[in-house]
């Protein structure tokens with residue numbers, strides 16, 4: 001019987017693994033963690049970046065965990081379809097799927113520190129039925145019965161139901177309600193973006209993907225005018241919700257948006273300070289920003305500018321988004337940053353689920369997916385400073 005042995009990863013982590021591969025569906029891992037040696041049988045897929053089904057690691061307790069859920073889009077109406085009628089939308093049962101997620105988080109042994117709600121919490125149809133406030137109450141009541149505070153991200157459906165000024169005053173503005181101290185972006189409350197640090201050494205940044213957009217901006221405002229001229233440069237359809245079918249240009253629709261220079265500069269400064277502190281940063285937005293993590297019709301307008309900022313900081317380990325209900329994943333080859341687009345609740349059948357619990361360790365995050373969300377392990381990219389600088393030079397040239 002032949003065996004091969006290798007070291008899985010050895011960053012600044014607490015654990016070092018040595019793998020012994022046998023001709024079985026498993027591999028055997030000798031580990032040393034916190035001065036304890038152990039032998040563990042793991043699936044051959046378990047410790048890769050993308051694993052189909054993760055086995056638990058009972059000998060390690062995570063530093064903390066958090067829950068994540070996207071595109072609930074609740075409305076008390078019968079099932080329907082997406083615009084192209086290719087996928088069913090389960091408006092009413094999305095509430096039950098949210099309850100399933102809350103039950104799971106409530107019953108988990110390690111209670112989540114917080115929940116990330118990735119936007120589109122209720123559907124725009126509520127506006128037509130004059131049920132926006134009732135639907136939001138229903139969903140927020142459910143979320144408040146959970147075991148942890150919720151950080152809300154804003155998506156396009158928030159703006160179909162409420163104006164930006166209503167949202168800023170609402171329970172969906174997590175900067176007003178978080179128990180943890182948050183560092184809000186400047187810009188006189190015009191941008192809904194902030195960072196928080198749930199545990200020393202880890203920072204989460206919530207971004208506003210509709211900062212530059214036709215949604216949520218007064219038609220008389222400069223921002224609306226600038227957004228309109230930008231979208232018009234790329235989309236000549238009368239109906240701006242209708243995309244032009246030219247690859248990445250598809251992203252220029254009215255249900256998307258982008259990031260202002262003020263927000264990009266603020267993000268850059270937050271990430272610089274995280275670089276200095278050697279924090280691990282997860283950036284969160286409704287809109288995906290890596291073209292290989294989503295279909296182009298769901299990308300942020302100036303995804304490239306946002307990516308350039310992320311790529312210029314070694315602290316960024318993960319980017320999480322919703323919006324594309326099919327979900328997606330891509331590891332940025334040059335930086336090792338993981339780009340996750342989480343499957344949407346709204347297009348998940350009632351007998352399935354769509355949420356995840358993320359366990360954070362010194363060297364990785366393990367995402368345990370439920371229903372149609374698959375398990376994944378995100379090893380933290382570790383790059384020596386010189387390699388980081390080289391990589392950065394390639395993007396700034």
Ligand SMILES: Nc1ccn([C@@H]2O[C@H](COP(=O)(O)OP(=O)(O)OC[C@H](O)CO)[C@@H](O)[C@H]2O)c(=O)n1
Nearest residue numbers: 082083120156157241242243255297298323324325
């Ligand atoms: N090709 C399209 C797609 C959509 N619309 C209209 O735009 C509005 C928002 O669409 P909706 O599908 O509800 O937005 P989601 O955020 O749920 O999903 C994102 C993308 O659709 C994924 O493809 C709505 O009024 C649609 O009718 C459109 O005109 N043309």
